Amino acid sequence: MTNVMVKVEKLKNYINGEWVESKTAQFENVYDPAKKEIIAQVPLSTKEEVDYAVEVAAKAFEKWKNVPVQKRARILFDFHQLLQKNKEELARIITVENGKNLSEALGEVGRGIENVEFAAGAPTLMMGDSLTNIATDVEITNYRYPIGVVGGITPFNFPMMVPCWMFPMAIAVGNTFVLKPSERTPLLAQKLAQLLEEAGLPKGVFNVVHGAHDVVNGLLDHPEVKAISFVGSKPVGEYVYKRGSQNLKRVQALTGAKNHSVVLNDADLELATTNVIASAFGSAGERCMACSVVTVEEGIADAFLDRLVEKSKELKIGHGLDEGVFLGPVIREENQKRTLGYIQKGIEEGATLVCDGRGNLPEEGYFVGPTIFDDVTTDMEIWKDEIFAPVLSIVRVKNLKEAVETANQSEFANGACLYTSNASAIRYFRENIDAGMLGINLGVPAPMAFFAFSGWKSSFYGTLPANGKDSVDFYTRKKVVTANYKAPSFE
Numbered sequence: 190m191t192n193v194m195v196k197v198e199k200l201k202n203y204i205n206g207e208w209v210e211s212k213t214a215q216f217e218n219v220y221d222p223a224k225k226e227i228i229a230q231v232p233l234s235t236k237e238e239v240d241y242a243v244e245v246a247a248k249a250f251e252k253w254k255n256v257p258v259q260k261r262a263r264i265l266f267d268f269h270q271l272l273q274k275n276k277e278e279l280a281r282i283i284t285v286e287n288g289k290n291l292s293e294a295l296g297e298v299g300r301g302i303e304n305v306e307f308a309a310g311a312p313t314l315m316m317g318d319s320l321t322n323i324a325t326d327v328e329i330t331n332y333r334y335p336i337g338v339v340g341g342i343t344p345f346n347f348p349m350m351v352p353c354w355m356f357p358m359a360i361a362v363g364n365t366f367v368l369k370p371s372e373r374t375p376l377l378a379q380k381l382a383q384l385l386e387e388a389g390l391p392k393g394v395f396n397v398v399h400g401a402h403d404v405v406n407g408l409l410d411h412p413e414v415k416a417i418s419f420v421g422s423k424p425v426g427e428y429v430y431k432r433g434s435q436n437l438k439r440v441q442a443l444t445g446a447k448n449h450s451v452v453l454n455d456a457d458l459e460l461a462t463t464n465v466i467a468s469a470f471g472s473a474g475e476r477c478m479a480c481s482v483v484t485v486e487e488g489i490a491d492a493f494l495d496r497l498v499e500k501s502k503e504l505k506i507g508h509g510l511d512e513g514v515f516l517g518p519v520i521r522e523e524n525q526k527r528t529l530g531y532i533q534k535g536i537e538e539g540a541t542l543v544c545d546g547r548g549n550l551p552e553e554g555y556f557v558g559p560t561i562f563d564d565v566t567t568d569m570e571i572w573k574d575e576i577f578a579p580v581l582s583i584v585r586v587k588n589l590k591e592a593v594e595t596a597n598q599s600e601f602a603n604g605a606c607l608y609t610s611n612a613s614a615i616r617y618f619r620e621n622i623d624a625g626m627l628g629i630n631l632g633v634p635a636p637m638a639f640f641a642f643s644g645w646k647s648s649f650y651g652t653l654p655a656n657g658k659d660s661v662d663f664y665t666r667k668k669v670v671t672a673n674y675k676a677p678s679f680e
């Protein structure tokens with residue numbers, strides 16, 4: 190057999206409408222995690238390259254901010270058409286670089302497209318407000334303006350949806366944008382840049398600089414970057430929030446999670462088990478809205494767990510492009526090792542392993558099977574830490590009050606779900622649980638683009654979260670004009 194050397198593509202940055210080769214000597218491999226195969230190499234770009242992209246974006250801002258908002262929106266309509274046309278290809282890129290199955294990848298593309306739809310409403314969203322006669326012949330009007338260059342720093346788990354939480358609205362309201370995609374899933378950003386160019390976006394309005402912390406620091410330190418949108422893990426989000434704020438920028442940092450679902454005795458068992466599985470093991474547990482802990486009332490616990498384990502064992506594991514595959518790999522070997530470490534730790538901490546995801550796995554990828562621990566308590570690390578893998582903890586409780594008190598001990602507060610048929614329980618849950626996004630009888634309560642995506646506690650740093658009207662506020666500043674119209678008499 191001859192060994193054929195396949196040349197792996199070295200990704201380029203996209204700056205000022207040009208594909209530019211990075212001058213760095215440092216590249217990282219990009220893998221298909223279901224095959225452990227190198228599919229590209231991503232440059233860890235230099236500070237000079239980020240500085241150049243920011244300067245280009247700052248120059249482009251001077252023109253772009255004055256393009257009438259409806260014309261900016263029309264480019265987004267054309268971009269929307271192109272996204273629809275290329276849906277399948279976009280989803281395949283996501284599956285190959287991230288590992289999630291094709292149907293989840295298509296779902297992600299759909300979620301990204303919703304953000305573009307919402308941002309295309311910029312002419313209405315940017316309207317200010319006014320009040321006449323606040324004193325005799327005096328009125329006040331509030332106008333919205335863009336803020337300048339926005340830097341976007343995104344995680345590996347949603348290479349399409351998360352950037353789309355940021356740049357469509359940012360550019361629709363007149364800003365320019367520099368995206369630093371995750372170095373582990375950088376391919377989708379290339380396609381976004383191509384499609385934006387095809388949609389007629391002027392040069393310099395949207396730029397992509399690949400890399401890691403040097404590029405992030407470049408964005409955080411450059412005085413021309415006026416706002417930073419970050420999505421990623423808690424330690425990095427905290428760092429980005431502190432350094433960005435210290436440099437007097439607006440920062441929104443959406444960070445880690447440990448999401449709780451509460452199953453009450455009166456829950457629909459079939460619905461609860463199906464949704465918990467989709468939430469805990471979908472996308473290999475690598476979602477910020479993944480269910481990581483189920484807090485279950487004692488009366489239903491055995492029946493719930495039996496059914497959960499039975500169904501989990503039936504999940505098909507493999508390459509996300511293959512028919513019928515539910516569970517893909519985790520993103521890298523280190524994530525696989527870390528997850529196996531947590532499973533070992535859970536056993537040592539005294540939890541009961543009722544579904545072991547370590548056996549019978551395809552060897553060609555970084556797979557971990559669905560894993561479930563019973564008898565978990567809040568002092569265990571498997572309860573406290575964001576594992577970000579298909580590992581689920583079960584905590585048994587006496588009632589809803591105890592369930593809520595237990596969940597509220599978590600440092601994170603992104604999402605939380607309740608399974609019940611009792612209206613009073615729903616209200617109690619809504620009023621007392623610490624979490625920004627709640628689901629009632631559903632598994633992944635990720636709000637749609639026109640509502641805020643809003644974690645609490647250590648799941649979010651900043652004032653204005655992503656999406657919805659909050660994103661319009663985040664990407665604009667206001668000018669309030671108080672005018673005295675007292676004039677000479679016309680009589």
Ligand code: NAD
Binds near residue numbers: 345400420648
């Ligand atoms: P990550 O924090 O490792 O990386 C996020 C971004 O920060 C990447 O672009 C990365 O290059 C950059 N980065 C990483 N280390 C850095 C460092 N030391 N200095 C500067 N920049 C650095 O996150 P990830 O592993 O890519 O993504 C998973 C995390 O993202 C999970 O914690 C998940 O909960 C979180 N997430 C949160 C939300 C949300 O809405 N709250 C959504 C998606 C993902």
